[in-house]
Amino acid sequence: MVLQMGSPAPSIKVENWLRGEPLTSFQPGKVYIVEFWATWCGPCVDAMPHLMQLQEKYRDSGVEIIGVAASENAPTADEARSNLDAWLTEKFSNLNFRMAFDSTGEMKKLWMEPSFSFWIPTSFVVDRDGHIAFIGGPAKLDEVLPKVLNGSWRSSDEAKAADKERIAESEPIAREQALTKPINARFRAAVKTEDWKTARSAIEEGIALLPDNLNFRLAHANLVLHKMHDMWTGLPLMHQLVRDAIDRNSEDWMIAALEQLFQPNYDHSRFPSAERFAMGKELSEHILVLNPPQGEGPKFWSYPAVARYYHESGNKDRAIELIELALTSLDGPEPIPDKLKQHLLPELLQALANYKDEKVCHGALCAAPQKNFLPKVSKRRP
Structure with missing residues (x-):
């Protein structure tokens, strides 16, 4: 089911709350910003001070921001969580909004994947009635948030057109990712064991399916030329x-x-x-x-x-x-x-x-x- 403007907001299922009190459910009458980000993502880090300003500015209006670190890079979940905690202490010791950590993929499955969101940072705005009001980059929040707060955003032609355009642009990518995911998994597993014949079979299946996919074409050339010689x-x-x-x-x-x-x-x-x-x-x-x-x-x-x-x-x-x-x-x-x-x-x-x-x-x-x-x-x- 597609997650779009007007959809009921999914639940928050995270492993740990690193900053702020745990959130068990969205409270009616409040507006939430659920921000997907990562420490390695430059634009995500650049957006953090802006989010802190928004939290301070709109706190009395019932706005609560929730950072979700669901894409941290580390060998283990414990190491990722520890690194994130240390990074927040060093870079944003005065963070004024909740911060959650999840390495299980559950939050991506609930929020990112069904909304065709493939990049971070991605902001989800949850309206006062617990429905999605906006999905997009945090740079748009200055424009969108006041309209969400006064109740005019979701019914506006601007909001409907923006969400329609977002889905139209993202849906083909989602379809392609669904097609390539099992092929990529089979290819990576074969490369890991240096089973070049199986790897070649997987990548050639991908090219037959998506002949204009540059990643498949490069993997094919690299495999045949530089691995199989x-x-x-x-x-x-x-x-x-x-x-x-x-x-x-x-x-x-x-x-x-x-x-x-x-x-x-x-x-x-x-x-x-x-x-x-x-x-x-x-x-x-x-x-x-x-x-x-x-x-x-x-x-x-x-x-x-x-x-x-x-x-x-x-x-x-x-x-x-x-x-x-x-x-x-x-x-x-x-x-x-x-x-x-x-x-x-x-x-x-x-x-x-x-x-x-x-x-x-x-x-x-x-x-x-x-x-x-x-x-x-x-x-x-x-």
């Missing part, structure tokens, strides 16, 4: 991945294909050199046309991959130029989150130091050449 099958796969990326004119697809060809973490010793560099040249040239050096588009996503191609093909000066442009774009006209910048800057500096074969600095951060430096496989932009 099957060049007979892998070369046509790579040629098709490159062709599809260029035909789509998609920077993300082209970056992903370049990573398969030039990431130093992968063993390319069995890959025919001429074919690898020909594909790399074609992809790199298309990326630079799509996101030209003189253009204003961000360079820090794609240029490191293109620079690796040029450096390995012997054009060291071009590789240095591209990394320098990527570094410059970190301080471009469109601001990027500090956490993302802190993640990207050290690797860009390290690449520049290696390509120049000398120490380089960017502000207070410096890097010296490292002969055996292996960068992480790039994550596609969020």
